[in-house]
Amino acid sequence: MKKLYAILLFGLICNLCFAQDSLDKEKLLEFYQTQRYAEAASYLSSIYPPETNDVKALAQIAYCNMMAGKLVDAEKNYQKINQLQPQQFAVLFSLANINSRRGNKKSASDYLLQVVAIDSNNFSAYKRLADYTDSTGLKTQYLQKANKLNATDADVAFDLAFIHRTQKNYQPAYDVLKVAIAADTSNMILQQALLPVANQLKKYNEVIVTGEKLLKTGADGNVVMDVGKAYFFLKNYKKAIGFFQMLERMSMQNESVFYYMSLSYREMKNYEMAVKYAKLTIDESISPNITAYYNMLGGIYDEKQQLTLAANTYKKGLSYNANKNIYYRLGLLYDLKLKQPKQANTYYNLFLKSKDLEADDQPQVDYVKMRMEEFAKK
Structure with a gap:
């Protein structure tokens, strides 16, 4: 038995040495330098067997697959590394990145939460967590934590200030932006974001000085x-x-x-x-569609037999714009339901005079003319 173990161990060592000796580092370097990551991944996979537990090899293959856009293969490699050596930040961040690129924000967030569970002061994890959540409350929480860890990061400051501004918390928004601007006085994006906040805080002279300086560049x-x-x-x-x-x-x-x-x-x-x-x-x-909206609402009242309300709603729509459909509906309403032929005749007339009548309106035109002829006979 001892002899068998010795033979197996010798074979494993030989295989490992063979794999290492057969690796053409210059060829691999060329793949990296020319960004031929798919070829690099294929080459490494041909050297190391699929069942390998060599973490360095797996990391190289995973990286190449990720850079080549072969995200499914990259995820499998990184997950294997995570099983062999858990709680490695680089691996967890890579898994989060892969899941984010595949649209799985929940899994991406789960990997980042593992990072902050290990290191509660990891700025990059909080910054990315803010990107991956649709919850305003969580986004604010993550951004505030990231901003506390690094108040000069422009992206975090901009996003956090934007949330404060939408919530009408103008002073916190102003304070966040001022700190970031002090660290990067040439950042025009942050300065522009400051202007509406400063206006809300009645810092008008500051807005003018900063704004006119910005306008010199465009x-x-x-x-x-x-x-x-x-x-x-x-x-x-x-x-x-x-x-x-x-x-x-x-x-x-x-x-x-x-x-x-x-x-x-x-x-x-x-x-x-x-x-x-x-x-x-x-x-x-006023919305350009407001007349159509009143036409729709009037039609609903018409169907509910709330006839006076329907007529008033149609007329409200006409107070914004002339509309052939409303003229036609008012004509029908006064003709068939309210039994007021004189009013019906007025709106039928307006319908026929509409400048935007089309070929599709011909059945309505024929009907209106027929009804008006009948009115004339009475």
Whole structure:
């Protein structure tokens, strides 16, 4: 028996030595340098048997498979390493990365939670955990932990400040960004993120100084808006209008821009322009589909036999835009259900005069004409 064990041990040693001696390190290096990772993985797999427990070999094969995009094979290799030598950070991070790339965020998070269970101060794990969760509460918790461990990391500071801002916690958002900006004074992304927060905290002069410096490198619409608002709140309405007009020239006007322009002109007693932009504010705030929505709602009331409510709802839709479908439905409502032919005739007429009638509307057109002829005979 001892002789048999000796023979088996000798064979294993010989096989291991053979595998190591036959490895062409220069060939492997060439694969790495030319980023031919799939070939490198195949080459290593041809040297080391599938049942190998050589952790270094498995790590090389796993890495090459991962870099080659062969994620299933890479995961199998890393899982085997994790079984042989558990709790290795590099392996757990690699498994988390692979699962993330495959869309399995839960498994990715599970591997990272194993990391923080071993090292509760692992910044990278908390940073990635924040990326992998859809829970705002957990994301905030992970980002706060990561930010506490490294307050100068720009990505964490930006994401954490964004959450604070959406929750209207403006002072914490401001504080987080200021620390990160102090560590990287040339980071324009962080400085831009600071502007709307600073406006909320009434730090208008800071917004103007920072914003105008940023605009020297390029006219970003969000920066222009923040600076314009800062001038507005400082009651420098002429300056504010100048920035808002810049947004118009950039075709970046919206409801908010028109609103502040109307208020600025009103404060300057230019009521004609104030009215113009007030109307534009209203137009911009109304969905182009609102008439169709009222048409839908009116139809529901119509089916429920709430006829007066249906008529009023249809008419509300017409107060925004003319609509052939609403004219037709109102005609039918007054004709067939409310028995008011005069009103029905009015809306049938408006339907026929609609400029957007199409070939598909011909059956409705024929019906309306027939009904109007019948009205005329009575």
